[in-house]
Amino acid sequence: MALVPSGVQEPGPHRATTGPDGRFTIAGLAPGVYVLRAAHPEHPRFYQAGIDIPDGKGKVDIGGFSLARAQRVEGQVVDQEGRPVAGVRILQERSGPLEIAAAPETDPDGRFVLPEMILGHLTLCKEGYWSVGPVVSPSRPSNLARIVLQPIPPPFRVTGRILDDEGRPVAGARVRSSPHEDGCVVPTFVDACTGERIPDPVVAADADGRFSLEIRERGDFDIRAEAPGYVAALHSRVEARPGQSAGTGFLTVWSDADGRFAAKVSPGTYSLLATHSRYGPVRLESMALAETLDGLEIRLPPGLTLTGRILDLPAGAQGLIRAEQDGASHIIQAGPDGAYRFDNLGPGEWKLSVSVSMKDFHRDGGGSVVLSPETAGRFDFDLALGNASLSGRLGSDDNPILAGIELLTSEGNKIAATGAGILDGEFQFPHLRPGSYILRIKDQTSGRVFNREVEISGDQEIGIEVLE
Numbered sequence: 001m002a003l004v005p006s007g008v009q010e011p012g013p014h015r016a017t018t019g020p021d022g023r024f025t026i027a028g029l030a031p032g033v034y035v036l037r038a039a040h041p042e043h044p045r046f047y048q049a050g051i052d053i054p055d056g057k058g059k060v061d062i063g064g065f066s067l068a069r070a071q072r073v074e075g076q077v078v079d080q081e082g083r084p085v086a087g088v089r090i091l092q093e094r095s096g097p098l099e100i101a102a103a104p105e106t107d108p109d110g111r112f113v114l115p116e117m118i119l120g121h122l123t124l125c126k127e128g129y130w131s132v133g134p135v136v137s138p139s140r141p142s143n144l145a146r147i148v149l150q151p152i153p154p155p156f157r158v159t160g161r162i163l164d165d166e167g168r169p170v171a172g173a174r175v176r177s178s179p180h181e182d183g184c185v186v187p188t189f190v191d192a193c194t195g196e197r198i199p200d201p202v203v204a205a206d207a208d209g210r211f212s213l214e215i216r217e218r219g220d221f222d223i224r225a226e227a228p229g230y231v232a233a234l235h236s237r238v239e240a241r242p243g244q245s246a247g248t249g250f251l252t253v254w255s256d257a258d259g260r261f262a263a264k265v266s267p268g269t270y271s272l273l274a275t276h277s278r279y280g281p282v283r284l285e286s287m288a289l290a291e292t293l294d295g296l297e298i299r300l301p302p303g304l305t306l307t308g309r310i311l312d313l314p315a316g317a318q319g320l321i322r323a324e325q326d327g328a329s330h331i332i333q334a335g336p337d338g339a340y341r342f343d344n345l346g347p348g349e350w351k352l353s354v355s356v357s358m359k360d361f362h363r364d365g366g367g368s369v370v371l372s373p374e375t376a377g378r379f380d381f382d383l384a385l386g387n388a389s390l391s392g393r394l395g396s397d398d399n400p401i402l403a404g405i406e407l408l409t410s411e412g413n414k415i416a417a418t419g420a421g422i423l424d425g426e427f428q429f430p431h432l433r434p435g436s437y438i439l440r441i442k443d444q445t446s447g448r449v450f451n452r453e454v455e456i457s458g459d460q461e462i463g464i465e466v467l468e
Helices: 097-101
Strands: 002-005 032-040 043-053 073-078 089-092 111-114 120-126 129-136 156-164 174-179 202-204 210-215 219-226 233-240 270-276 279-287 292-300 304-310 318-325 328-333 339-345 348-358 361-371 377-381 388-394 403-409 414-419 426-432 435-443 449-456 459-464
Touching (some): 202 210, 304 318, 304 348, 318 339, 328 339, 348 377, 361 377, 361 426, 388 403, 388 435, 388 449, 403 426, 414 426, 449 459
Parallel strands (some): 156 292, 304 377
Antiparallel strands (some): 002 032, 032 043, 089 120, 156 210, 174 202, 174 219, 219 233, 270 279, 304 339, 318 328, 348 361, 388 426, 403 414, 435 449
């Protein structure tokens, strides 16, 4: 038995085992709404939602319930030599904590019985082995054919050195592998046999900058290196996958900034396919592959610093600055005076964006800066912030105008945008610097755009009865 909090993430579930009379007690529950789950090797799994545990001490009797009759599915697990394998746990493809704990195991003859017909793959778990079994469903025969258990392939090993931009070793640099960042989605690898997340392997480079990294989970990986005072480097990507059968497999590496790549391979005849987003593919025959990648060299250039300020940041406002380059992104918060500082950035052009916000106020801006070792990097954000404000109303009390409004500098650069209220046509631009502006109004009904020059010297309110 298990009680799992409904709709919340809490440690659990809370478990208990029924006695000879079928009764059970689960203690130590916090007030809330729970889902009851029951599993037994002779019956299908049982779920009951909406069990309310109220405040206060005492017992809650949820009454009795019956487990359905079993719909058995039988099978046998053998090794590659056809010998039965005992002690193999049989899991459903999407097993939860309770199902993993209560998974049936194969007997000395390698046989197992599932308590119900499941839809999806079976996962076979035993130390030193891991395999995905066949798909089972109500439309398939109840007796499965023999399932061959495959041994876990050896770990994929990556070795190399971490150097600075002058070729000197960087001792103590941290090197880690992580799932390849394909667009904006970074997969998380989970051990199918325990339900636990597989952590990213991390090692430290020795005094000569050398490292050796073992990757046990298979998939597409990035190799990252970082050290204080240097720009973090990324080697993207390494593809580590088990062979389809004994003696076969494949390995993929990406070239570095110099177009170089290297891989130590074992004997075997394969083809090599080289691809690039801006070039046609090239295929070379008779190439050998192995489960190692030796001699990977990652260079860490010295980090560059970018400083600046959000000019005239209002008291109590929060300023967030983002720096982006080639998919790399760094975000920091400006200080109360608007000052900010990025360390360990790489050379080249960085796209900058800023977001200033406080209660009932938001302002965005952007820019770019080119960093190089020869010049200090600095960029100040001028969002025309000040102590003046502009407010007003479009239309009249009886006939407000619904419109989108932009505030621009006299040179035509956009400062902020808002909308006129649906019910009253009111708008407001707070925290402005005194000066000349252009109010650009787009009538949402007709689609027409109107410009109006305004001079702001303090808190100023205007009214626009008719757009013309």
